[in-house]
Amino acid sequence: MGDRGGSGRPAARPATIKDVAAAAGVGIATVSRVFSGGSVSAATRERVLAAAGDLDYRPSAVGRSLKLQRTGGIGLIVPDVTDPFCADLIAGVLECARTFGEHVLLDAAHGDAGREAAIADRMMEQRVDGIIVVPEGDPAAWHSVVGAGGWVVSVDRVLPGPPDVLTVLIDDRAGVRALVEYLVGLGHRRIAFLGAASPGAPTGVREAAFRDTLAQLGVAVDEDLVVAARPERDSAYAAAAGLLQRRAGASAVLAAGHLIGEAAVLVARELDLRVPADVSIAMVGDVSWAELCDPPLTAVARPGHDAGYRACELLLRDRTRARGGPVLLPTELVIRGSCGPPRRA
C-alpha cells in the first residue's frame, strides 16, 4: 500500500527483511528461508508472504550479492549496438543469460580503446560474473582483466597473447572462400576486394582468405583492385567510389562488410552500373536490406545470434572445459541475384 502523495513523492525507501520479519512476527532467517527456498512450515510461510505482500517487499539483490559474493550479472561490451551484427549478438547473449537466470550489463565502446578499458573496469567493480566482448581496444587490457580474476570471452576477434581468454569466432575464412569460389565459378577473373567493414568485422582474415582462395584457384590478384576503408559510412563510400569510378576493370566486387557493401550498391547505382550485368556485387554480412535492394544481394551470413548465445554458454557453463581452442561458428553463403557471369570483354 504505497503512499502516493500528490506531487514530489515520498520515495518510501523499500522494505527490508527486518521489516518483514517484524511484521510477520518471525526472525529474519525465516524470511530469508521463505524467499531463498529453505524449509519453512506452511503456516509461517503464509504469514511471511502476507507481510511481505503488505510491505511490497522485494529481497535486495545488493544485500544478497554481497553475502554470496556473486552478482548473477554478466557484462557485454560491443562496438556499436546499432550495428546489425552486434544487435544479433546482444539478442543471443540475452537469450542465453535468461536461461541461466543472469542479467546483462550492456555498454558500447565505439572503437575507443580507452573507453573499452574503462567500461571493463567498471564492470569488474560491479563484480559481474564474466564479460563478453567484441574487443577493439588493447589486448593487454583484457589479459589483465583475466589476471585480476575475471572471466572474459572474446567474440569475433582473437586476442593475441596468452590463451587465457575464451574465444568464439565466426568462420569468415570459409565464408569468403565459398564466396570467391562462387564468383570464380561464375567466370570472374578480375575480382575487387573492398576491405574494412562494420564493427564486428576484422578485415584481415577476410582479405587473407580472399587472396589465398584466388591463389589456390590460380587467379591473379590485381593490387589495384584491393582497397581498404575505415569502418565509417563516408570512408566506405569514398573507397567504393574510388574503385568503381576508375573502372579498373573489375567484373565483380567483394565487399568485406555490410557498410562497405552498402556503399558499393549506392555507388554502382549512381554510376548507372547494372547489377549484375555490368558488375557483380556480393558482401560479407547478411543484413536485412540485402534482400530488399534490387537486385537482392548475395551475401555471406554470419551467425551473430549464435555467437552471442555460445559466448554466454561458454562463460556460464563451460568454463572448465573451454580448454580446446576457440569455438568456430560456420557461415552460410546466401545466393541471391546480384552476381552473374562477367560481361564478355
Next chain:
Amino acid sequence: MGDRGGSGRPAARPATIKDVAAAAGVGIATVSRVFSGGSVSAATRERVLAAAGDLDYRPSAVGRSLKLQRTGGIGLIVPDVTDPFCADLIAGVLECARTFGEHVLLDAAHGDAGREAAIADRMMEQRVDGIIVVPEGDPAAWHSVVGAGGWVVSVDRVLPGPPDVLTVLIDDRAGVRALVEYLVGLGHRRIAFLGAASPGAPTGVREAAFRDTLAQLGVAVDEDLVVAARPERDSAYAAAAGLLQRRAGASAVLAAGHLIGEAAVLVARELDLRVPADVSIAMVGDVSWAELCDPPLTAVARPGHDAGYRACELLLRDRTRARGGPVLLPTELVIRGSCGPPRRA
C-alpha cells in the same frame, strides 16, 4: 601479481579494502577516502595507491551500493534489440547514461507481458535507480512498479492510468499527417494504410492520424484499403500481398512500420509493380535500407536515439520537473524516390 596456474584457475578472490589497509598499514577508512575522494595526506595516499596496485584492488560496487543505498544502474527494457528503432533507443540511453556515470541493465521482453513484468521485478530487486521501458505488457504492472517506489519512464507508448509514469513520445501523429498531406499533394486519392508495425510502433495513433488527415483534406477513406497485420514478418507479408494482389485500386501505400514497409516493397516487386509509376510506397520508420532499395523509399524518420537520450535524462535529472506531460519528439519526413503522382486512370 595474480597467480596464474597451469589449468583450472586459482580464482583468487578479489582484494578487499581490508587487505589494502593492512598492506598499506593504515585504517580502512583511509583507503576508502583515497578511493572516494576524501582528504588524505599525499604521502599516505601514495602508500595506499601502491598497496592497491600490488593487490589489484578494485573497490566493490556491491559493498558501496549497499552502504549508499543506490546502485548507479538503470534498467532498460525493449521489445526487441534487433529492431532498428530499439537499437537506436538503446544507443541513446547508453550515451546519456555514460554522461551521468550510470550503467545500464538491458533486457528484451519480446511482446510477452509476463516476461516484461518478470524483468521489471528482477530489475527492481537489483535496485536500479530507475527503469526505461517500451512497454507492451500490462500497464497495471508498471503503475505498481511506481507504487513500489520505482521510477519509470515509458518510451513510445502512453500507459493508460494515473500519470505516475514519465513519458517520452514521438510525434507520429504529425509524421503521418505530413506524409498523407504529401501524398495527397501529389494527387493521390486512393491511399492504402498498412497497419501494425515494428516493435516500438503502436499502430493506433498512426491509423487515427491517417484517417483524420484524409478527412481534413476532404478525401474519403476506403475501408478496403485499410489493412492490419501483426508485427511479424510473415503476417506483414500476407497483409501486403493481400492488399496489393487484389488491386483494390490503391495508387499509394502508406506502411505504418518498417516491417510492413519491407513487405510492401517485396510484394510490389514480386507483382512487377513499378514504384512509383504503378504505385507509390512510403513508410513510417526511416531504417537504413530505405535508402538502399530501388527506388529509395520515402519515409518518416523517428528519432530513436533522441528518445533514448531524453528518457534517460528525464530519469536521471528531471525527476522533479517532469510534471508537465509527456516529452514529445518531432519526426521528419524524408522524401526520396518512391512516391510520385498517381497514374492517370
Next chain:
DNA sequence: GTGAAAGCGCTAACAT
C-alpha cells in the same frame, strides 16, 4: 589527517 566502529540487507552456520 587518521582510526575505530556501526550499519547498509542479506545468508548460513549454529543453537535451540
Next chain:
DNA sequence: ATGTTAGCGCTTTCAC
C-alpha cells in the same frame, strides 16, 4: 522448524 549471530565490503560519523 525457527531464532541468533556473524560477516560479506563498503562509507561515514565520531574521537583523537
